[in-house]
Amino acid sequence: MSRILRASILAFLFISPASISQEADEERKDSAQKEVEALQKPMYTPFVERYMLDEIKQLRIDQAKAKQELIQQIVDREHNSVDRAVAYATDTVTYFFYLIAAATSILVLVGWRSFQDIKERVHNLADEEISKLVQEYEKRLEVIERQLQQKTLHIEENREEIELTQEVQSLWLRAQQESSVANKIAIYDEILRLRHEDVEALTYKADAVLELNEPQWAVNLCHQALGIDSDNSHAFYQLACAHTAMGQFDEALRYLAEAIIRRESYRDEILSDNALQPLAESKVFKDLDKVIAKTPSPQTREKGN
Structure with a gap:
C-alpha cells in the first residue's frame, strides 16, 4: 500500500499546472455558455444606451481636442519656419550687401560708379526681396487662419449635433416609458420639432394615433414618412394597419405586401x-402571396428607373 500511495503522490505532483488551469478555463467557458443560453430576455437597458452615448460623446470631444492640438502644433511649426526663413533671408541679404559693398568699393576706386548709387540700389534690392518674402508668408498665414476657422466651425457643429442627439434620445426613452397615448404623441411632436424629417418619429406617431382610432391621421403621417424615405418598411406596415381599420382591405393588403417585401419578419x-386581425380574417388575405409575387422589389424599381 505504501508503494501505491507514493506512486499516486508522485503522479499528482507531476501533473502540469497548465493542464489543470486549462480544464478550469474550459469549465468556466461551459458554465458561461450555459448561462447565456438560459437567458430569457435581452440584457439591454436604457442605462447601457445612455452609457454608450456618453462614451461616444467623450470620444468625439477627445478627438476634437486632439485635432485642435495637432492644428496648434502645425501653426507653431509654421511660425518657426517663418522665423527661420526671415532670419535666413536677412542674413543672406546682409552677406550679399557686404559682398556688393566690397565690389563697389573697388569699382569706386577705378571710377566706374559712385558708392552712394550702389548703396541705394543694394538697399532697394534688399527691400524688394524682403517684401516678397513677407507677402508670401502672410498669404500662408491667412490660409492657415482660414483652415483653423473651418476646423473650429466643424467642431462646433459636431458639438451641437451631439447635444441634439442626446436630447432626442432622452425623448425616445421617455416615449418608451410613457403609458398615455396622448403623452406619447406629444413627445413624438417634440422629436419632430427638433428633427423635422425623423421618419421613425412619424411612423411611431402613426402607431399612436391608431390607438386613438384616427386611421386617416395615421395614413397622412405614413405618407409624410414615405415622402422622406420611400423604402421605409414600418411606414408601409402602419399604412396596412390604418387601411384595415378603415375597412379598405385591398389597399391594406397592397401596403402589407410592400412591407413584407422590405422586411420578411412582418409576416x-x-x-x-x-390591428391586422380583420384583414387576416377577410377573404382577400388569401391572395397575400400573389400580391407579393406581383409587387416589384425596390431593387427592381431602381433598375427600371
Whole structure:
C-alpha cells in the first residue's frame, strides 16, 4: 500500500499546472455558455444606451481636442519656419550687401560708379526681396487662419449635433416609458420639432394615433414618412394597419405586401397584431402571396428607373 500511495503522490505532483488551469478555463467557458443560453430576455437597458452615448460623446470631444492640438502644433511649426526663413533671408541679404559693398568699393576706386548709387540700389534690392518674402508668408498665414476657422466651425457643429442627439434620445426613452397615448404623441411632436424629417418619429406617431382610432391621421403621417424615405418598411406596415381599420382591405393588403417585401419578419407579426386581425380574417388575405409575387422589389424599381 505504501508503494501505491507514493506512486499516486508522485503522479499528482507531476501533473502540469497548465493542464489543470486549462480544464478550469474550459469549465468556466461551459458554465458561461450555459448561462447565456438560459437567458430569457435581452440584457439591454436604457442605462447601457445612455452609457454608450456618453462614451461616444467623450470620444468625439477627445478627438476634437486632439485635432485642435495637432492644428496648434502645425501653426507653431509654421511660425518657426517663418522665423527661420526671415532670419535666413536677412542674413543672406546682409552677406550679399557686404559682398556688393566690397565690389563697389573697388569699382569706386577705378571710377566706374559712385558708392552712394550702389548703396541705394543694394538697399532697394534688399527691400524688394524682403517684401516678397513677407507677402508670401502672410498669404500662408491667412490660409492657415482660414483652415483653423473651418476646423473650429466643424467642431462646433459636431458639438451641437451631439447635444441634439442626446436630447432626442432622452425623448425616445421617455416615449418608451410613457403609458398615455396622448403623452406619447406629444413627445413624438417634440422629436419632430427638433428633427423635422425623423421618419421613425412619424411612423411611431402613426402607431399612436391608431390607438386613438384616427386611421386617416395615421395614413397622412405614413405618407409624410414615405415622402422622406420611400423604402421605409414600418411606414408601409402602419399604412396596412390604418387601411384595415378603415375597412379598405385591398389597399391594406397592397401596403402589407410592400412591407413584407422590405422586411420578411412582418409576416410573423400578422396573426399576432390585433390591428391586422380583420384583414387576416377577410377573404382577400388569401391572395397575400400573389400580391407579393406581383409587387416589384425596390431593387427592381431602381433598375427600371
